[in-house]
Amino acid sequence: MHLDLNALYNLRGKTVIVTGAAQGMGEAMARAFAGAGAKVMLADISGDQAASVARDIGGDAVAMATDMASEASIVALVKATRQQFGQIDILVNNAGVQHRRMLEDTDLAYWDQTLDINLRGVMLAMREAVAVMRADGTKGAIVNIASNSAFHPMAPSLMAYAASKAGVVSLTRSAAMEVAPDGIRVNAVCPGNTTTPGQGTASGPGFPPEVIAKFMPPLGRAGRPEEIAAAVLFLASDAASYITGQTLIADGGHLIG
Numbered sequence: 001m002h003l004d005l006n007a008l009y010n011l012r013g014k015t016v017i018v019t020g021a022a023q024g025m026g027e028a029m030a031r032a033f034a035g036a037g038a039k040v041m042l043a044d045i046s047g048d049q050a051a052s053v054a055r056d057i058g059g060d061a062v063a064m065a066t067d068m069a070s071e072a073s074i075v076a077l078v079k080a081t082r083q084q085f086g087q088i089d090i091l092v093n094n095a096g097v098q099h100r101r102m103l104e105d106t107d108l109a110y111w112d113q114t115l116d117i118n119l120r121g122v123m124l125a126m127r128e129a130v131a132v133m134r135a136d137g138t139k140g141a142i143v144n145i146a147s148n149s150a151f152h153p154m155a156p157s158l159m160a161y162a163a164s165k166a167g168v169v170s171l172t173r174s175a176a177m178e179v180a181p182d183g184i185r186v187n188a189v190c191p192g193n194t195t196t197p198g199q200g201t202a203s204g205p206g207f208p209p210e211v212i213a214k215f216m217p218p219l220g221r222a223g224r225p226e227e228i229a230a231a232v233l234f235l236a237s238d239a240a241s242y243i244t245g246q247t248l249i250a251d252g253g254h255l256i257g
């Protein structure tokens with residue numbers, strides 16, 4: 001059988017929501033989806049920054065200020081995307097925060113903020129997007145961004161973050177099972193140390209040099225946002241049409257190192 005690679009990765013006519021798209025990996029994903037022909041909604045708490053990226057992408061890219069900690073904001077995002085584009089084919093839950101605190105300093109406000117954005121927001125966005133996909137009969141794809149720290153503690157002070165990302169892996173598998181009968185696929189990508197404005201840079205605050213040295217994976221360098229975007233594009237595309245409930249670890253081999 002002949003595999004038409006261009007057709008497998010062609011997203012012309014598809015519509016995509018990328019959360020946390022104002023910078024870093026989310027921006028790279030938005031640019032990658034637009035490059036594959038998709039119409040992209042860039043959602044971010046920094047609405048102005050997302051709008052500036054959308055303008056730079058041009059074409060059908062639009063932006064919306066969205067707070068992934070707010071149910072009302074997520075409901076509004078999905079509604080506005082459907083109004084703008086007519087349907088939702090792909091959702092990428094990329095927005096996330098990585099604030100660092102040791103266990104003894106972990107108060108409820110800090111814990112809830114991390115879990116609300118990184119985990120509860122993923123559930124809410126999936127709930128809203130799946131409702132639209134089902135109503136429209138869209139055999140959509142969802143990609144959730146977790147982290148390799150879901151599987152292994154990368155450093156002290158990342159307990160809430162790691163727990164939230166382990167939750168994302170679990171949510172991904174449960175949701176995949178529930179929506180498979182509708183032809184909707186749900187997968188996760190777990191990046192490792194990736195150079196972005198917000199996270200993953202070797203100069204990240206609060207880590208002593210010996211911890212930063214441990215961030216270097218067997219491939220010997222940090223990842224680039226585009227390399228994570230490529231993994232997301234694969235899972236969202238028809239190239240992954242028989243893959244659901246899976247977690248693709250893109251960490252330069254860190255977890256095997």
Ligand SMILES: NC(=O)c1ccc[n+]([C@@H]2O[C@H](COP(=O)([O-])OP(=O)(O)OC[C@H]3O[C@@H](n4cnc5c(N)ncnc54)[C@H](O)[C@@H]3O)[C@@H](O)[C@H]2O)c1
Nearest residue numbers: 020022024025045067068095096147193194196198199200
């Ligand atoms: N960079 C890394 O090394 C690394 C490693 C593993 C996992 N991740 C995960 O990848 C994703 C992207 O990370 P990044 O490094 O590009 O981060 P980043 O901080 O550079 O970008 C994150 C984006 O999310 C937005 N955001 C933050 N809070 C939000 C909210 N409440 N609602 C909507 N948007 C919000 C920010 O404004 C920003 O544009 C995150 O989920 C992160 O946890 C990153």
